[in-house]
Amino acid sequence: MHESSEQSVTPRYSQAIVQMAERLGIALPDHLSTRLDGLQRVPIHWQDELWQAFCQASHDPLIGLRLGLEIQVGHLDSLGMLLVTCDTLGEALEELVEYAPVISDGGAFHMRREAGLVLIDYRPRFEVRQAERAEAALGSLLNLTRWATGGRFQPAGIWLRHQPLDAPERYAALAGCAVHFAADHYQLGLSIEQLALPQIQANSALRDHLRQLADQMLAEVGRQSLCAEVEQLIRTHPRWGKERIAAQLQISGRHLHRRLAEDGLSFKTLRDSVLQTMACQMLESDQRLAQIAEQLGFSDENAFTRAFRRWQGVTPARYRERESVR
Known part of the structure; x- marks a missing residue:
């Protein structure tokens, strides 16, 4: 399996966590920070x-x-600089919605208007520590928005889907604005008029250059995300072929082939990689070979045996014997 094909985060955001831990004297296991060295993306x-x-x-x-309230521009990779070089707050928020995967494709931002407010929704896609991470995302948005507008930004409030993790008064003291709980969405609210707030670091030439860089990074993240989606669909539906997988992704089989080829992959090699991993896992159980072959979408046991020998260099039966004595 390709480690880069899963959801990922910029290492600069991960480094913000490590740096805060060091500053506060919070002891983290050494391997959690050392393995970040030299990475272009951090697996989710x-x-x-x-x-x-x-x-x-x-x-x-x-x-x-x-x-979140201590996050700096550099912790958000090139997107941080892109956001603060926009002319107005409204333009910056539009860029955030489009380019947020540069920071992490484990969540997304959406902008909508309701009851006279502009609401920036944050929609996380992870389960581990979702409450704390959502608070960090909204806190960083609040902090950088205030900084980029020279302190003129005045939020209408923050809305959290969960119940307070600590005294509500502490939330208000830290955020400097109203904080609401048990809401329908994670969101930051502001008045429509504040979209026109000028940003103190506005620089149109630098913004245009950074947008090109963000486009390149977004394309790379998009290729990785497609790969992850294809792998997940194959794991869930191992009997499906390329055309049905493509239909599920709402693209044509030809388009799927072209998108994977851009990353040096093919549907066949990707499917073989997933099925090989699944087969090895299944062979650790007591399932009959015919059952495994059927679940993985092979026409019969012989077809499965031929494919497995091509992958592993041994028959499934021999592989199972070898693993059982380890």
Whole structure:
């Protein structure tokens, strides 16, 4: 399986967690920080481990919000600089909605208008420490928006889907605005008039350059995300072929082939990789070979045996014998 094909996060955001832990004297397992060295993206399950250790070791229910309120522009990769070089706050928020996957494709932002307010919804796609991470996302948006507008931004409030993790008064003191709980969405609210607020670091030439860089990074993340979606569909429906997988993704088989080819892959190699992993896992059970072959979508046991020998160099029966004595 391709480690880069799963959801991922920029290492700069992960480093913000490590740096805050060091500053506060929070002890994290060494491997959680050292394995970030030299990475272009951090796999989302590594980020899950980092957040779990960070929250547990901090003993502070609001450590996520505190992290968000201390996030700096550089922690958001090139997107951070893109956002602050936009002419107005409204333009910056539109760029955030489009380019948020540059920071992480484990969540998305959406902008809508309701009851005279502009609401920036944050929709996380992870389960581990979701409350703390959502608070961090909204806290960082609040902090950087205030900084980029020279302190002129005045939020209408923050809405959280969960119940308070600590005293509501502490939320208000940290955020400097109203905080609402048990809401329908994670969101930051502002008046429509504030979309026109000028930003103190506005620089149209630098913004245009950074947007090109963000487009390149977004395309790379998009290719990885497509790969992850294809792999997940194959795991869930191993009998499906390319055309049915493509239909589920709402693209044509030809378009799927072209998108995978851009990343040096083919549907066949991707499917073989997934089926090989699944087969090895299934062979650790006591299922009959015919059952495994049928579940993986092979016409019969012989077809499965031929494919497995091509993958592993041994028959399924021999592989099972070898693994059983380890």
